[in-house]
Amino acid sequence: xxxxxxxxxxxxxxxxxxxxxxxxxxxxxxxxxxxxxxxxxxxxxxxxxxxxxxxxxxxxxxxxxxxxxxxxxxxxxxxxxxxxxxxxxxxxxxxxxxxxxxxxxxxxxxxxxxxxxxxxxxxxxxxxxxxxxxxxxxxxxxxxxxxxxxxxxxxxxxxxxxxxxxxxxxxxxxxxxxxxxxxxxxxxxxxxxxxxxxxxxxxxxxxxxxxxxxxxxxxxxxxxxxxxxxxxxxxxxxxxxxxxxxxxxxxxxxxxxxxxxxxxxxxxxxxxxxxxxxxxxxxxxxxxxxxxxxxxxxxxxxxxxxxxxxxxxxxxxxxxxxxxxxxxxxxxxxxxxxxxxxxxxxxxxxxxxxxxxxxxxxxxxxxxxxxxxxxxxxxxxxxxxxxxxxxxxxxxxxxxxxxxxxxxxxxxxxxxxxxxxxxxxxxxxxxxxxxxxxxxxxxxxxxxxxxxxxxxxxxxxxxxxxxxxxxxxxxxxxxxxxxxxxxxxxxxxxxxxxxxxxxxxxxxxxxxxxxxxxxxxxxxxxxxxx
Amino acid sequence: xxxxxxxxxxxxxxxxxxxxxxxxxxxxxxxxxxxxxxxxxxxxxxxxxxxxxxxxxxxxxxxxxxxxxxxxxxxxxxxxxxxxxxxxxxxxxxxxxxxxxxxxxxxxxxxxxxxxxxxxxxxxxxxxxxxxxxxxxxxxxxxxxxxxxxxxxxxxxxxxxxxxxxxxxxxxxxxxxxxxxxxxxxxxxx
Numbered sequence: 001x002x003x004x005x006x007x008x009x010x011x012x013x014x015x016x017x018x019x020x021x022x023x024x025x026x027x028x029x030x031x032x033x034x035x036x037x038x039x040x041x042x043x044x045x046x047x048x049x050x051x052x053x054x055x056x057x058x059x060x061x062x063x064x065x066x067x068x069x070x071x072x073x074x075x076x077x078x079x080x081x082x083x084x085x086x087x088x089x090x091x092x093x094x095x096x097x098x099x100x101x102x103x104x105x106x107x108x109x110x111x112x113x114x115x116x117x118x119x120x121x122x123x124x125x126x127x128x129x130x131x132x133x134x135x136x137x138x139x140x141x142x143x144x145x146x147x148x149x150x151x152x153x154x155x156x157x158x159x160x161x162x163x164x165x166x167x168x169x170x171x172x173x174x175x176x177x178x179x180x181x182x183x184x185x186x187x188x189x190x191x192x193x194x195x196x197x198x199x200x201x202x203x204x205x206x207x208x209x210x211x212x213x214x215x216x217x218x219x220x221x222x223x224x225x226x227x228x229x230x231x232x233x234x235x236x237x238x239x240x241x242x243x244x245x246x247x248x249x250x251x252x253x254x255x256x257x258x259x260x261x262x263x264x265x266x267x268x269x270x271x272x273x274x275x276x277x278x279x280x281x282x283x284x285x286x287x288x289x290x291x292x293x294x295x296x297x298x299x300x301x302x303x304x305x306x307x308x309x310x311x312x313x314x315x316x317x318x319x320x321x322x323x324x325x326x327x328x329x330x331x332x333x334x335x336x337x338x339x340x341x342x343x344x345x346x347x348x349x350x351x352x353x354x355x356x357x358x359x360x361x362x363x364x365x366x367x368x369x370x371x372x373x374x375x376x377x378x379x380x381x382x383x384x385x386x387x388x389x390x391x392x393x394x395x396x397x398x399x400x401x402x403x404x405x406x407x408x409x410x411x412x413x414x415x416x417x418x419x420x421x422x423x424x425x426x427x428x429x430x431x432x433x434x435x436x437x438x439x440x441x442x443x444x445x446x447x448x449x450x451x452x453x454x455x456x457x458x459x460x461x462x463x464x465x466x467x468x469x470x471x472x473x474x475x476x477x478x479x480x481x482x483x484x485x486x487x488x489x490x491x492x493x494x495x496x497x498x499x500x501x502x503x504x505x506x507x508x509x510x511x512x513x514x515x516x517x518x519x520x521x522x523x524x525x526x527x528x529x530x
Numbered sequence: 531x532x533x534x535x536x537x538x539x540x541x542x543x544x545x546x547x548x549x550x551x552x553x554x555x556x557x558x559x560x561x562x563x564x565x566x567x568x569x570x571x572x573x574x575x576x577x578x579x580x581x582x583x584x585x586x587x588x589x590x591x592x593x594x595x596x597x598x599x600x601x602x603x604x605x606x607x608x609x610x611x612x613x614x615x616x617x618x619x620x621x622x623x624x625x626x627x628x629x630x631x632x633x634x635x636x637x638x639x640x641x642x643x644x645x646x647x648x649x650x651x652x653x654x655x656x657x658x659x660x661x662x663x664x665x666x667x668x669x670x671x672x673x674x675x676x677x678x679x680x681x682x683x684x685x686x687x688x689x690x691x692x693x694x695x696x697x698x699x700x701x702x703x704x705x706x707x708x709x710x711x712x713x714x715x716x717x718x719x720x
Contacts, residue, residue: 068568072572075572075576076572079575079576079579079580082579082580083623083624090624090625093624093625094624096624097623097624101583101623101624102579102583102623103578103579103581104575104576104578104579105579107575108575108576108579272554272557272558273557275557275561276556276557276558276560276561278561279560279561279563279564279565280560280564282564282568283563283564283567283568286564286568286571290571418624420621420623420624420625420626421624421625421626422625422626422627422628423625423626423627
């Protein structure tokens with residue numbers, strides 16, 4: 001609906017709905033003139049930078065890629081939480097269930113997994129693109145937000161890697177804990193706070209889950225919202241011509257070439273075209289990621305407690321470089337390097353646009369060079385270390401063989417049928433005989449070291465529970481040998497004649513029901529219960 | 531769509547190739563289509579992902595058809611209802627839980643088995659030997675020795691379970707009606 005159009009019509013027919021339409025249109029015009037702006041207008045003005053065309057415009061679609069990946073991580077993460085349980089007992093089972101049973105579970109988890117590795121890459125690309133165009137100087141808040149998002153996405157990658165509680169999750173937690181513990185001064189405290197005690201336990205998993213699923217995503221969203229809405233970025237609006245902030249760049253030169261400087265109107269047109277470009281690139285990326293995730297499910301190693309000896313844990317692709325870095329340094333120094341190197345690189349990048357106003361044009365150029373140097377160094381370092389790590393694994397025949405074996409095991413695990421985990425108070429429920437369940441399937445989930453003899457399961461478990469833990473009025477037999485007159489011999493005697501030991505009539509005699517061997521097996525097992 | 535430029539667009543060269551009204555439409559529809567397909571894919575996956583799985587939610591264990599041994603035939607001769615607990619595996623997704631469910635074998639020739647779950651709000655009734663009635667501890671429903679409703683807020687008698695005799699063992703069938711504890715008035719469908 002064009003203004004001219006509406007105006008001419010409202011002249012023709014004064015009263016009637018048209019009149020209202022006119023007021024509506026003038027309200028719209030007022031909005032455009034800045035009298036009244038919506039949240040969306042503010043967000044748009046904050047993210048819009050100088051228009052550019054051609055390759056530069058397509059390069060700038062890294063913004064759309066970041067937005068897509070962030071949204072994808074939030075959505076897939078939210079869905080995974082519907083099944084996941086952050087406890088060292090159940091986490092692995094729930095992830096295996098999602099991976100092997102739930103429709104689309106493997107795909108969603110793979111999207112989340114690969115998305116977490118692509119997000120830092122997309123953010124680095126976005127930073128590079130912003131830096132090379134000089135946009136970081138025009139949009140300092142955007143730049144700072146992007147660096148923060150990079151830090152947060154790495155933090156979330158690190159905490160998320162622990163959650164499946166498979167062997168590689170366990171070892172990655174170990175390494176994270178150990179790196180934290182190796183830091184000078186704060187190390188020991190940081191480690192206990194992170195782990196939630198003196199050693200890795202189910203509390204560690206709860207903590208990592210809280211960080212991964214609540215705290216860090218909250219911060220991510222807060223940063224994104226602050227970047228879009230909270231801070232006014234100077235220099236570009238849809239309402240007034242460019243005030244000439246920043247410095248001319250390739251894009252700008254192109255615009256100049258296209259006759260006149262961009263007006264608000266051409267900016268708006270460009271913004272729409274740029275949105276379409278972003279959508280095209282994000283759409284292609286989503287399609288590629290979706291197909292890849294469908295073909296290659298996210299890895300899930302053996303359960304943390306069941307890692308076979310010689311298991312080779314490998315970190316997520318975005319941390320392979322840190323993993324390689326840790327091989328190069330002795331313990332404490334390794335911690336310092338692994339922690340401070342990324343921290344310093346990120347801090348250096350974050351500081352780049354600060355105190356812009358006091359800078360002369362010359363030092364502005366130096367600063368951009370500096371930023372480019374820091375970013376290039378970081379990217380080259382990460383790329384080189386990652387490449388070395390992968391090369392080392394592929395050159396080492398033993399590692400190659402072991403990794404191939406692990407992949408084979410994983411494929412078998414994926415193909416095997418899923419057996420649900422016995423949960424709840426299975427032990428006190430007991431009664432395996434009546435339920436017609438083998439006591440073995442029961443025992444798999446309970447941490448009892450020694451399984452009851454078959455005679456116990458068949459004759460005694462009905463009242464005393466499958467592991468002699470007792471049930472309603474029937475007493476627990478655990479620790480009974482600590483009482484007087486309850487040696488193995490005594491228990492055999494009780495089985496033969498409970499009355500003589502003063503037991504209630506509810507306890508029947510097993511004198512004729514059990515063989516002597518069975519009585520002794522039952523008595524020895526009961527006496528062993530502590 | 532408040533755009534009214536014709537050829538003054540920044541992308542003047544593109545505008546020359548494609549008529550502006552068409553171009554504007556394309557520029558609008560591309561993001562819309564991408565957003566719709568990504569969102570559509572994810573929503574479809576999410577619905578599949580979250581849908582409760584029929585084969586897993588519910589009861590399993592026991593023999594085929596969920597038949598559970600309740601008592602030996604020799605045991606069910608007395609004049610008192612025989613209280614028994616049947617342990618049933620309840621599967622829900624990745625977890626399975628063994629839960630005990632109390633049933634009573636009623637005295638009499640036909641060896642009927644009733645669930646102890648009160649058909650009112652799902653509390654567990656108990657047999658009172660002196661009153662020779664089943665009493666619900668929650669809302670004072672009372673049932674006779676044959677399981678029929680005598681008084682109280684319950685709308686029907688205790689639910690009867692399907693039984694069969696297998697050799698010298700009395701077996702009962704545990705069905706979906708027993709898994710949902712506060713029961714509806716729908717007949718138990720074993």
